[in-house]
């Protein structure tokens with residue numbers, strides 16, 4: 218196994234830069250470069266100097282930390298050299314270690330070695346990448362939970378349950394002349410259904426997980442003059458959009474990002490939806506239509522004081538919240554007993570907190586059954602979906618009393634897909650795809 222080296226801190230100037238080596242020669246290479254390293258102890262920082270070879274000239278005063286295999290991040294001998302954060306020093310350090318036999322690491326190669334040495338599994342490796350790339354507090358939390366192994370444990374216990382059923386069916390095929398007795402069939406069906414539900418719950422959490430990872434797009438829509446721009450200003454906490462009592466004031470869409478409990482919310486105020494002959498306004502309405510298609514969540518604003526006005530008719534679905542605005546005025550009869558809407562006044566600020574809560578509830582709607590553990594990775598989601606599909610096939614084959622062999626094929630497939638999530642049954646192809654998305658030094 219070769220010894221690899223890379224800059225592990227961001228390139229550029231800084232107080233310090235960390236150059237990391239991993240592999241069997243990490244220590245011997247460092248000893249050739251650094252002075253007084255004979256008594257280096259594992260997991261202790263040692264102050265030392267790096268000398269230019271063949272001279273007594275010092276390149277830099279550094280702090281060296283040694284992690285002895287297998288108790289290191291990669292499972293190999295690891296050396297971390299903290300030097301001063303100058304690109305020139307870093308360049309020299311890399312050149313020196315390479316001249317002593319180290320090789321520049323490929324992207325993600327440190328993590329790949331950790332995976333190969335079973336320090337972490339694939340879910341954890343991906344979570345390390347996601348943690349580094351995280352844009353939101355919520356994404357950091359999810360990545361940390363996945364590095365901690367929560368998702369892997371959940372998947373492993375589903376796999377174990379599945380293996381239990383496979384073993385039962387395999388032995389039935391081997392040893393039993395007749396088919397499985399009805400009682401046993403019933404229990405197999407129940408167990409498979411519960412595994413499928415477990416997988417389904419995880420897959421469903423991706424709808425929230427994806428949004429927490431990247432943020433959520435919210436469009437404010439409704440008829441002219443219902444108070445969309447006023448609500449937009451309330452939510453962004455300043456007078457960003459022009460508010461007038463002239464219908465059709467907002468012609469272009471207008472966007473701002475706000476922070477909702479650590480999740481970035483990309484909020485768009487739109488032109489009121491109505492028939493118009495005004496060219497500019499119709500262009501605005503076209504943009505509104507696009508904003509609606511783009512949005513993860515739509516706030517459909519209605520003027521609660523309006524007794525007769527037309528309402529924008531949209532299909533009510535899970536991805537819209539109906540907002541009754543102007544509740545500081547007399548609420549029209551047709552809205553008095555309406556449920557499933559959030560009542561606010563953009564003018565007084567009343568109800569804005571409930572609206573924020575409703576938006577947050579939308580964000581967290583997928584995690585009801587997983588105690589807040591979310592699938593945030595598209596690759597995991599796809600594999601959960603395919604595993605669930607195979608289980609569905611197995612269950613209908615059971616219902617149709619098809620042969621156990623046939624059922625087993627689907628179950629083995631499901632197990633294979635689950636295994637690909639944690640990397641137990643992962644081909645080189647998948648690994649190289651995953652690690653191509655890492656940065657160097659990780």
Ligand SMILES: Nc1nc2c(ncn2[C@@H]2O[C@H](COP(=O)(O)OP(=O)(O)O)[C@@H](O)[C@H]2O)c(=O)[nH]1
Pocket residue numbers: 439440441442443444445446447448459460461462463464465466467489542543544545546561562563564565
């Ligand atoms: N009484 C009352 N007036 C409001 C409220 N929200 C907005 N308005 C008024 O309604 C008019 C239209 O507001 P605007 O935000 O421009 O609506 P938009 O056309 O939907 O963007 C303005 O005169 C606002 O002051 C509210 O909650 N209560």
Ligand SMILES: [Mg+2]
Pocket residue numbers: 445446447458459466467487489
């Ligand atoms: Mg407006």
